[in-house]
Amino acid sequence: MFTPSVQHGLDLAGIFVFAISGALLAVRKNFDVVGMALLACVTGLGGGLFRDLVIGAVPPAAFTDLGYLLAPLAATVLVFFLHPQVERINRAVMVFDAAGLGLFCVTGTVKAYAYGLGLTASAVLGLATAVGGGVVRDVLANEVPSLLRWDREVYAVPAMVGAAAVALLIHAGRLNGATSGAAAALAFALRLLALRYNWRAPRAWHRRSRRREDGGGEA
Template identity: 50%
Template sequence: MTIPSGEMLKTLLLVLDLAGTFVFALSGALAGVKRRLDFFGILVLSFAAANSGGIARDVLIGATPPAAISDWRYLVVALCAGVLTFFAHRAIERVHGSVLVFDAAGLALFAVAGTQKALAFNLNPLMAAVLGMVTGIGGGIVRDVLLTEVPAVLRAEIYALAALAGALVVVAGHLLSLPSAPVAVVAASLCFAIRVLALQRNWQLPSAASRKGRGR
């Protein structure tokens, strides 16, 4: 995949980042509504869920200060999603499994954006994929921790692997010098599909409890 240069690269990364920020903010705010947080708590959760993965990515690759802190658009997008959810959560919740759907969308967008940004900073392709995965799972981890839940990535669910699959598609496209935009669409779609199918069909990784049960 040919990494676009100049304004094209900035625009692509910004669009992916802000889209991921919005949908992860929705997932965080919806989770806050379900836990009956107040207005301020919902806004805090929406910002934390939306930007934690991107902040971790930028710090790790040396893109400091992180975009989520230095660019006002990230704060505005996250807070707008939080306000929208607070006042219209009943309409948003009509989407079946809305929190999980928005979480899957955020996971896909951030995994792709994180990998592309890592490649743009000339990281090793394998490590770029790992960083893309970290970018995707970061927001969900912080959201779950703030709600005193075990993060989905640490349970038996197919979560981090879905992000890694999307990231590897981006890396493969880079190594094959394919156009970045179509590769990004395919990678995000693959990640989203894996996550949603895992939820619908209850696909899970082996856990210590399941191994113990078979041992009996």
């Protein structure tokens, strides 16, 4: 489906934009440069590490290709010197996170299928690739992962749509550079629209609690 060089380039692009979101979150949390580098690395590499371990691509690419380590470090340096004004950091985090989400749901699905998984399993692993690094990032930054928060805009759904679109393209024999880019753009756009219009996933049917945060009984 993709030549190794194209797959490699897409992986590095996803790692870089995800790593920027991790480093920006570290700035917002007032972490030092070590904390910035750590959040950049786990955000950029976490989902791909999980994917590679599941499909048996060991040792994972993050440990065999220097570029996979240099990409988040380069993102750290960029953010360290050129991060936006403080009041703009939160928006930048979400935009770069959405870009990484779009890229990784594509590359994760494609790589899983190339290693012999079925279309459904490949799409699921594409979703895990897209959201895994962000979950680890939020946990390390002492935040509830966006994936689990009902009061945040939908996060996993755009990645699901992008991964499903890739699986359908593979099934139809239509996956190429242009269509995969369109699938990534679709997931990216859906995430940005969710942020813009506050789209949220529904909670349990007829749930009676009026609490803004779930921490106890029902009101």
